[in-house]
Amino acid sequence: MDDEFLRLWPQAASDHAHAIDWLIWSFTGMMAIFVVPVFVLTILFAIRYRKGTRVSRDHRPRGSMKVEMTWIVLPFIGSMIIYLVSARLYYEVKTPPADAMVIQVVAKQWMWKFQHPGGQREINTLHVPVGRPVRLNMISQDVIHSLYFPALRIKQDLLPGRYTALWFSATETGRYEAFCAEYCGTDHSKMLATLIVQSPQEYQRWLSQSGASESLAEQGEVLFRQFGCSGCHGPAAVAKAPTLEGLYGRRVALHDGTSVIADQAYIRDSILLPHKQLVAGYEPIMPSFSNVIDEEGVLRLTAYIQSLGEGEQGEPHADSPRNPPPEETAP
Amino acid sequence: MSQKNPAADRAPSYLADEHGLRTWLLTTDHKRIAILYLISVTAFFFLGSLAASLVRIELVTPEGDLLSPDGYNRAFTLHGVVMVWFFLIPSIPAVFGNFLIPIMIGARDMAFPKLNLFSWYLLVGGGSFTLYALLAGGVATGWTFYTPLSTMFSNGHVVAVILGVFIVGFSSILTGLNIIVTIHRLRAPGMTWFRMPLFCWSLYATSVILVLATPVLAITLLLVAAEHLFGIGVFDPRLGGDPLLFQHLFWFYSHPAVYIMILPAMGVMSELVTAAAHKRIFGYSFVAYSSLAIAVIGFMVWGHHMFVAGQSMYASMVFSLLSFLVAIPSAIKVYNWTATLYKSNLTIDAHFLYALTFIGLFVIGGITGLFLALLAADVHVHDTYFVVAHFHYIMVGAAVAGFFGGLHFWWPKMTGRMYSQLWGKIAAVMIFCGFNLTFFPQFLLGYLGMPRRYHSYPEDFQFLHVLSSTGAAVLAVGYVMPFFYLLWSLRYGPQAEDDPWDAAGLEWRTSSPPPTHNFLETPIVDFDAYEYPPEATHGRS
Numbered sequence: 001m002d003d004e005f006l007r008l009w010p011q012a013a014s015d016h017a018h019a020i021d022w023l024i025w026s027f028t029g030m031m032a033i034f035v036v037p038v039f040v041l042t043i044l045f046a047i048r049y050r051k052g053t054r055v056s057r058d059h060r061p062r063g064s065m066k067v068e069m070t071w072i073v074l075p076f077i078g079s080m081i082i083y084l085v086s087a088r089l090y091y092e093v094k095t096p097p098a099d100a101m102v103i104q105v106v107a108k109q110w111m112w113k114f115q116h117p118g119g120q121r122e123i124n125t126l127h128v129p130v131g132r133p134v135r136l137n138m139i140s141q142d143v144i145h146s147l148y149f150p151a152l153r154i155k156q157d158l159l160p161g162r163y164t165a166l167w168f169s170a171t172e173t174g175r176y177e178a179f180c181a182e183y184c185g186t187d188h189s190k191m192l193a194t195l196i197v198q199s200p201q202e203y204q205r206w207l208s209q210s211g212a213s214e215s216l217a218e219q220g221e222v223l224f225r226q227f228g229c230s231g232c233h234g235p236a237a238v239a240k241a242p243t244l245e246g247l248y249g250r251r252v253a254l255h256d257g258t259s260v261i262a263d264q265a266y267i268r269d270s271i272l273l274p275h276k277q278l279v280a281g282y283e284p285i286m287p288s289f290s291n292v293i294d295e296e297g298v299l300r301l302t303a304y305i306q307s308l309g310e311g312e313q314g315e316p317h318a319d320s321p322r323n324p325p326p327e328e329t330a331p
Numbered sequence: 332m333s334q335k336n337p338a339a340d341r342a343p344s345y346l347a348d349e350h351g352l353r354t355w356l357l358t359t360d361h362k363r364i365a366i367l368y369l370i371s372v373t374a375f376f377f378l379g380s381l382a383a384s385l386v387r388i389e390l391v392t393p394e395g396d397l398l399s400p401d402g403y404n405r406a407f408t409l410h411g412v413v414m415v416w417f418f419l420i421p422s423i424p425a426v427f428g429n430f431l432i433p434i435m436i437g438a439r440d441m442a443f444p445k446l447n448l449f450s451w452y453l454l455v456g457g458g459s460f461t462l463y464a465l466l467a468g469g470v471a472t473g474w475t476f477y478t479p480l481s482t483m484f485s486n487g488h489v490v491a492v493i494l495g496v497f498i499v500g501f502s503s504i505l506t507g508l509n510i511i512v513t514i515h516r517l518r519a520p521g522m523t524w525f526r527m528p529l530f531c532w533s534l535y536a537t538s539v540i541l542v543l544a545t546p547v548l549a550i551t552l553l554l555v556a557a558e559h560l561f562g563i564g565v566f567d568p569r570l571g572g573d574p575l576l577f578q579h580l581f582w583f584y585s586h587p588a589v590y591i592m593i594l595p596a597m598g599v600m601s602e603l604v605t606a607a608a609h610k611r612i613f614g615y616s617f618v619a620y621s622s623l624a625i626a627v628i629g630f631m632v633w634g635h636h637m638f639v640a641g642q643s644m645y646a647s648m649v650f651s652l653l654s655f656l657v658a659i660p661s662a663i664k665v666y667n668w669t670a671t672l673y674k675s676n677l678t679i680d681a682h683f684l685y686a687l688t689f690i691g692l693f694v695i696g697g698i699t700g701l702f703l704a705l706l707a708a709d710v711h712v713h714d715t716y717f718v719v720a721h722f723h724y725i726m727v728g729a730a731v732a733g734f735f736g737g738l739h740f741w742w743p744k745m746t747g748r749m750y751s752q753l754w755g756k757i758a759a760v761m762i763f764c765g766f767n768l769t770f771f772p773q774f775l776l777g778y779l780g781m782p783r784r785y786h787s788y789p790e791d792f793q794f795l796h797v798l799s800s801t802g803a804a805v806l807a808v809g810y811v812m813p814f815f816y817l818l819w820s821l822r823y824g825p826q827a828e829d830d831p832w833d834a835a836g837l838e839w840r841t842s843s844p845p846p847t848h849n850f851l852e853t854p855i856v857d858f859d860a861y862e863y864p865p866e867a868t869h870g871r872s
Contacts, residue, residue, distance in 0.1 A: 006794055007779065007791050008775055008779070009778070009779070010778065010779045010780050019707075020707060020708060020710075020711055023705070023707060023708055024702065024708055024778075027701070027702065027705060027708070031698045031701070034662075035694055035698060038665055038666065038669050038690070038694060039691070039694070041669050041672075041673075042669050042672060042687065042690060045669070045672035045673055045675065045677075046672060046677055046679065046687075049608075049672060049673070049674060049675045049676065049677050050677050050678075050679065051609070051676050051677055051678050056674075057674045057675075057676065058674075059674075060610065060611075060674045061613060061670075061673070061674075062611060062613070062614075062615070063613055063614035063615065063616070063617065064614070067614075067670070068614055068617050068663070068666075068667075071662065071663070071666045072659060072662070072663060075659075075662060076655070076659060079655050079658075079701065080655070082705065083651065083652065083655060083705070086651070086705045086706045086707045086708060087648050087651065087706055087707075089706070089707035090638075090644070090647065090648070090706035090707040090710065091644065093707060093710060094644045109484075142479075142484065143477075143479055143480040143483075143484055144477060144479075144480065144574060144640075146639065146714060148714070148715075148780070148782060150711070150779065150780025151780075153710065153711035154710055154711065155639050155710060155711070155713065155714070156639050156641075156710075157639055157640045157641055159568075159574060159575070159641050160479060160567075160568045160569070160574065161568025161569070161574075162568070162641065164641050177780065177789065179780065179782045179785075180782070181713070181714040181715065181782045181783075182477075182714060183404075183473050183475075183477070183480070183714075183783070183784040184480060185404075185471070185480060185484060185485075186400045186401050186404065186471070187400055188400075188404075188784060188785065188786070189395070189400070189782075189784075189785035189786040189787045189788065190400075190787070290569070
C-alpha cells in the first residue's frame with residue numbers, strides 16, 4: 001500500500017504470487033504465438049485481396065484437412081503444457097502443509113473476525129509472521145463471502161455452514177490489502193481488511209501486547225461450562241452423553257450403522273444440529289444450540305474439545321498433512 | 332443467379348401488405364415478428380445501457396458519492412438482468428433468426444407461426460413485469476441471484492424479478508423449439524443440411540441449448556422462490572440446504588447461456604465474412620460442426636465458475652480441462668474466417684468493419700477466458716474486474732458487434748432502404764475504439780486486485796477507472812449513432828436493390844423487402860451455400 005503515482009502491477013508478497021505472475025506471462029506469450037497471426041493475416045488479406053487489386057486469385061482453396069488439423073492440434077498441445085503447470089500450482093495452493101499455524105476466520109456482513117491460537121482477537125486486521133505457513137480456517141455467519149489477498153494472488157469463498165481453508169506463506173513484510181471478493185450485499189465494498197506481515201519477533205511482541213489472557217481452547221472451556229455442556233459431557237456428568245476426551249479425529253460409530261471421523265465439521269454439526277448424526281448407543285436428548293452459540297463460540301468449543309486429546313483410531317482426519325483440507329470433502 | 336425474383340413485381344412486400352397497428356400485433360408473419368422483436372430488444376438495450384452509464388459514472392471517483400450503496404447495487408443488478416435476459420439472449424436468435432431462417436432455407440414461414448407470436452408476447456410481458464419490479468423497489472442481488480443472499484437476506488422484489496425471468500425463459504424455449512422444427516421440416520427441395528448457410532447451423536446449435544438449458548434455470552428460480560416465500564430448505568444451510576447447489580444449477584444454465592449469446596453472433600460472422608469476401612467459406616464442415624461441438628461441450632464446463640467456491644479440487648481440474656476443450660471449436664471458427672479472406676475479392680463495407688471488430692474483440696475475450704480457465708490463475712483473478720472485462724469482450728464486444736454487423740448487413744433486406752455507408756463506418760470504428768478503451772483497463776484493474784461489484788474502491792485504482800469511464804462515453808456515442816442514421820434511412824435512404832452486396836444466399840434472391848410469403852414459387856436448391864465463382868476476379872457470373 002505504498003503510495004505510487006500509478007500502479008499497473010500488484011505487489012507480490014509470496015513465492016506463490018511470483019509463480020502466478022510467471023504463469024500469466026508464459027501463457028500470454030504462448031497465446032500470442034497463436035493469435036498474432038490471426039490479426040496480422042486478417043489485415044494483410046484485407047489489403048491484398050481488396051476488390052480490384054491485380055493479384056492472382058487462382059486455385060482458391062475450399063478447405064484443407066492438413067491446415068485444419070494444424071490449427072487444432074498445435075494450440076491444444078501448447079495450452080495443455082500450461083494447464084499441467086497450472087494444475088500443479090492449484091494443487092499446492094489447495095493443500096496446506098501440516099505444520100501451518102492455524103488462524104480462525106469468521107466473516108459476517110460486513111466485517112472480518114480473526115482469532116489466533118493464543119486467543120488474540122482482531123477485526124479487519126490480520127497479523128501474521130513472515131516466512132511461516134499460515135492456514136486460515138474459515139466460515140461465514142450469514143451469506144457467502146470471499147477472502148482475497150491480491151498481493152498473495154489467492155482467495156477462497158467462506159460459506160455459511162461449512163469450513164473452507166486458505167493457506168499462504170508470506171515472504172515479504174509489509175501491509176497488504178484484503179478484500180471481500182464475493183458480492184455480499186449493501187456494504188460489500190466496505191468489507192475490507194489489512195494483512196500485516198511482520199518479522200517473527202514483531203509478531204511475538206504483537207501477540208503479547210494484544211491482551212489475550214486465555215488461549216482459544218481456554219476460552220472454549222469457559223463456554224463449555226457457561227452453556228452447561230459439562231453437565232452432560234463433563235467428567236462428573238449425571239446425564240448419559242458421550243465423553244469428549246480423545247474424540248477429536250477419532251472414528252465415531254453412529255446409530256444408523258455408519259461411522260464418521262470426528263473432525264471440526266462433525267463437532268460443529270453435533271453442537272448446532274445434534275440430531276443429524278447420532279452416536280450409536282445414545283438417546284437423542286441433546287438440544288440444538290444453533291440460536292445460542294455463534295460461529296466464533298463453536299470454533300472455541302472445538303479448540304477446547306481438540307485440547308482434550310486427539311484420537312488415534314481410524315483413518316487420518318481431515319486436517320492431517322497432504323490430505324484434502326475440509327473444503328474438498330463436499331457434502 | 333442474378334435473375335430478378337418475379338415476386339418482386341407482383342406481390343406487395345411484407346411491410347406494405349397490410350396496414351395498422353392491429354395487423355402488426357396480431358401478425359403471424361415471421362418477418363413482422365422479427366421487427367417486433369427488434370423494436371423490443373432495442374428498447375431493453377437502451378435501458379440496460381442507462382444502468383451501465385450510472386455504474387460507470389459512479390466509478391469515476393473512489394468514494395461512493397453519486398448513488399447510495401444499495402442504489403449502486405440495484406443499478407448493476409438491473410444492468411445485468413436486462414442485458415442478459417431481455418437483450419442478449421433474444422437479440423440475434425429472435426430478430427435475425429426469425430427473419431432469416433425461413434428465407435435462407437426457402438420456406439414460407441416458421442414451423443409454428445402462432446407460437447412464434449406468443450413467444451414475443453412472453454418476452455414483452457415477462458420483461459415489463461420484471462422491469463416494474465426492478466424499478467418499483469429494485470433488487471440488489473446481482474443478476475446471479477446467489478443464495479443465501481437472494482433467499483434470506485434480500486427484500487420481497489426478488490420473487491417478482493425471478494418470476495419475470497422465469498416467464499421470459501419460456502419465450503426462449505419456444506423460439507428454440509420453433510427454429511429446430513423449422514430447420515428439420517421446412518427446408519426447400521434440394522436444401523440439404525450441408526447446403527444450408529452456416530448461420531442456420533449456428534442457430535440450430537443455439538436452439539438446442541435454449542431448449543435443454545433454459546428449463547434448468549426455470550427449476551432453479553422456482554426453488555429460490557420456494558425458499559424465499561415458504562422457507563423450504565434447498566439452498567440455505569440454516570434450513571438444511573446447500574448454497575453451492577444453487578451455483579451448480581445456476582451455472583449449468585448460465586454457462587451454456589453464454590454460448591446462446593455468442594453462437595448466433597458467430598453465425599452472423601460466417602455470413603458477413605463470406606459476403607464481403609465474395610468467396611465460399613474456408614472449411615465449411617469444420618465451421619458447421621464446431622457450432623454443434625460448442626453446444627455439446629458447453630454443457631460440461633459450468634464448474635469453472637466455482638474454482639474458489641468450495642468445489643472439490645479434482646472436480647475443478649476436470650472442469651478446467653474441459654474448458655480448454657470448448658475453446659477449440661471457437662478457435663476453428665476464427666482461423667477459418669481468416670483463411671476465407673485469402674484470395675478473396677473483398678469489399679469493405681460497414682458490415683465488414685463490424686466483422687473485423689468481432690474478430691478483434693472475440694479473440695481477446697476468448698484468450699482471457701482461457702486465463703480464467705487456468706486454475707491457479709483464476710484463484711487470483713476470479714470475481715475481479717478481469718472477469719468483468721473478459722465477459723464484456725465476449726458478450727458485449729463480440730456479441731453486440733455481431734448483432735450490429737447483422738443489422739447493417741440485412742437492413743436493406745429487412746426495410747428495403749440503404750443507409751449511409753460513411754456513418755456506418757464511423758460508428759463501427761467508434762465502437763471498436765470506445766470498447767477497448769472501456770474494457771482493456773479493466774483487465775489491469777482485475778489483475779491489480781480490484782473486486783467486482785464494488786461501490787467504492789481504494790484510490791490506487793482511480794486512474795484506470797477514469798480511463799474506463801471515458802471509453803464508455805465514446806462507446807455510448809458509437810452505440811447510439813446507428814439508431815439515428817438507420818431510422819433516417821427509413822425515410823430518406825435510397826431504395827435497396829435485391830442484392831446490394833453482391834452476396835450469395837436465398838435471402839438475396841427475393842425482393843427487398845421480401846413479399847409476405849418470401850418467394851412466389853418455392854425455390855429449388857441445386858447449388859451449395861456461398862456459391863461464389865471459384866476463380867473469378869471480378870463480380871459474379
